[in-house]
Amino acid sequence: VLRAQNLSKTLKVGEVKVEALRNVSLTIERGEFVGIVGPSGSGKSTLLGLIGGLDTPTTGTIEIDGVDITRLSERKLTRIRNEKIGFIFQAFNLIPTLTALENVALPVQFAAKRQFNPHKRAKELLDMFGLGDRIHHRPTQLSGGQQQRVAIARALANNPAIIVGDEPTGNLDSESSSVVMEALRNVRDTFNTTVILVTHDPGIAEQMERLITLVDGRITDEDARTAT
Amino acid sequence: VLRAQNLSKTLKVGEVKVEALRNVSLTIERGEFVGIVGPSGSGKSTLLGLIGGLDTPTTGTIEIDGVDITRLSERKLTRIRNEKIGFIFQAFNLIPTLTALENVALPVQFAAKRQFNPHKRAKELLDMFGLGDRIHHRPTQLSGGQQQRVAIARALANNPAIIVGDEPTGNLDSESSSVVMEALRNVRDTFNTTVILVTHDPGIAEQMERLITLVDGRITDEDARTAT
Numbered sequence: 001v002l003r004a005q006n007l008s009k010t011l012k013v014g015e016v017k018v019e020a021l022r023n024v025s026l027t028i029e030r031g032e033f034v035g036i037v038g039p040s041g042s043g044k045s046t047l048l049g050l051i052g053g054l055d056t057p058t059t060g061t062i063e064i065d066g067v068d069i070t071r072l073s074e075r076k077l078t079r080i081r082n083e084k085i086g087f088i089f090q091a092f093n094l095i096p097t098l099t100a101l102e103n104v105a106l107p108v109q110f111a112a113k114r115q116f117n118p119h120k121r122a123k124e125l126l127d128m129f130g131l132g133d134r135i136h137h138r139p140t141q142l143s144g145g146q147q148q149r150v151a152i153a154r155a156l157a158n159n160p161a162i163i164v165g166d167e168p169t170g171n172l173d174s175e176s177s178s179v180v181m182e183a184l185r186n187v188r189d190t191f192n193t194t195v196i197l198v199t200h201d202p203g204i205a206e207q208m209e210r211l212i213t214l215v216d217g218r219i220t221d222e223d224a225r226t227a228t
Numbered sequence: 229v230l231r232a233q234n235l236s237k238t239l240k241v242g243e244v245k246v247e248a249l250r251n252v253s254l255t256i257e258r259g260e261f262v263g264i265v266g267p268s269g270s271g272k273s274t275l276l277g278l279i280g281g282l283d284t285p286t287t288g289t290i291e292i293d294g295v296d297i298t299r300l301s302e303r304k305l306t307r308i309r310n311e312k313i314g315f316i317f318q319a320f321n322l323i324p325t326l327t328a329l330e331n332v333a334l335p336v337q338f339a340a341k342r343q344f345n346p347h348k349r350a351k352e353l354l355d356m357f358g359l360g361d362r363i364h365h366r367p368t369q370l371s372g373g374q375q376q377r378v379a380i381a382r383a384l385a386n387n388p389a390i391i392v393g394d395e396p397t398g399n400l401d402s403e404s405s406s407v408v409m410e411a412l413r414n415v416r417d418t419f420n421t422t423v424i425l426v427t428h429d430p431g432i433a434e435q436m437e438r439l440i441t442l443v444d445g446r447i448t449d450e451d452a453r454t455a456t
């Protein structure tokens with residue numbers, strides 16, 4: 001479902017060049033449950049931003065279901081982002097003026113073909129993550145882990161084909177983490193959703209079926225393994 | 229060094245009241261290495277905000293070195309916050325228009341009695357955390373874990389008597405986490421700094437010498453134990 005070839009991303013800080021990603025290639029099939037691990041600063045968020053269609057590479061291509069998203073019009077790309085990809089940001093990126101319910105309902109309201117009643121769908125997801133009594137809170141009225149769970153619910157809202165999560169359990173206790181991982185396994189088993197998670201947590205990494213390791217912007221290790 | 233008595237914090241969302249903290253009392257001595265644990269939403273960040281002088285309780289008192297900080301003028305409180313307390317925010321709260329170096333130097337520049345050369349002190353701390361080649365990057369030009377380390381360096385900058393950290397390793401890989409914990413143990417052993425950390429990471433919790441557990445805004449468990 002996802003094929004990245006020779007991805008490089010170079011950023012500039014004043015005169016200095018930072019090579020955040022160097023010649024990264026990978027292929028992920030439909031329904032895979034993949035972890036991306038590596039040291040802080042190794043390029044994981046940069047890679048996720050590219051495969052999630054939120055950023056463009058300096059060189060290289062990214063195909064989602066055979067379509068090269070680096071060549072699409074902004075309008076077509078926006079539609080793929082809304083319908084095919086659910087993205088969980090490392091810093092959550094919730095809309096501060098909207099409540100938890102409105103934040104999760106938003107992508108459902110924007111969907112070209114309506115699958116769900118937006119507020120009903122949002123309430124169900126927030127209930128699943130234990131936030132039923134927080135649905136009218138705005139992000140600043142939520143704890144860090146509550147904001148993270150709202151961001152996760154939002155990514156699941158349109159039942160997208162691909163879930164991309166950037167350290168989705170970083171602010172969660174073990175109980176909340178289990179609920180999140182359970183939900184992700186569930187959508188994968190039910191809908192064959194592809195799940196790609198960046199994590200620093202060994203406990204999460206060992207639940208993934210395949211691990212890709214990034215160091216200094218390169219893939220250094222790919223180990224296909226079966227989670228126990 | 230720190231005594232909280234009967235702290236309660238009630239927040240309002242429209243007509244609904246949320247009791248984030250309910251009658252919390254605790255005493256922490258100079259040089260203690262304390263962990264605060266508990267489920268997401270249990271009141272940990274709220275408690276830290278109160279003991280760090282960043283927020284005021286609905287009822288109750290907080291004494292730092294015998295001074296009730298809930299009764300101080302803003303000017304006196306600001307000075308205590310700058311000189312006595314180093315605070316690491318769950319969401320980092322770096323100044324987006326300043327570089328890493330400037331962010332870390334800032335509290336040193338504001339100190340009433342100058343202990344260090346601000347930029348030299350900032351560079352040393354950033355080097356210690358592996359960010360020597362990122363000192364001129366602004367927060368948006370840093371990875372999540374790099375921003376977190378800048379926030380930690382900033383908290384250490386004035387060599388404060390009390391370090392208060394809200395999930396300081398949540399975005400860090402195990403290597404960077406070890407460097408951070410090493411640095412915190414170091415200042416405690418060298419200067420008898422009091423270190424209070426909120427964490428969801430059992431690996432960090434087991435390194436603390438005492439654990440306080442919060443559930444639903446109350447302390448449910450206090451276990452003084454020696455870290456192995």
Ligand SMILES: Nc1ncnc2c1ncn2[C@@H]1O[C@H](COP(=O)(O)OP(=O)(O)OP(=O)(O)O)[C@@H](O)[C@H]1O
Nearest residue numbers: 011020040041042043044045046369371372373374
């Ligand atoms: N806008 C930018 N300009 C310059 N350099 C950047 C920018 N964004 C990121 N970088 C650098 O690119 C590298 C990769 O960043 P990235 O955010 O992808 O790391 P990461 O693996 O997600 O790290 P973490 O685990 O800490 O979140 C880092 O060294 C970072 O300093």
Ligand SMILES: Nc1ncnc2c1ncn2[C@@H]1O[C@H](COP(=O)(O)OP(=O)(O)OP(=O)(O)O)[C@@H](O)[C@H]1O
Nearest residue numbers: 141143144145146239248268269270271272273274
């Ligand atoms: N400004 C606010 N208005 C209303 N309720 C709030 C506000 N800030 C926090 N809360 C609520 O107070 C409770 C405690 O929040 P707090 O941020 O202290 O939790 P926490 O223990 O730090 O959680 P986490 O581990 O997820 O960071 C939460 O249930 C949260 O929804």
Ligand SMILES: [Mg+2]
Nearest residue numbers: 045090371372
């Ligand atoms: Mg990252």
Ligand SMILES: [Mg+2]
Nearest residue numbers: 143144273318
């Ligand atoms: Mg918190």
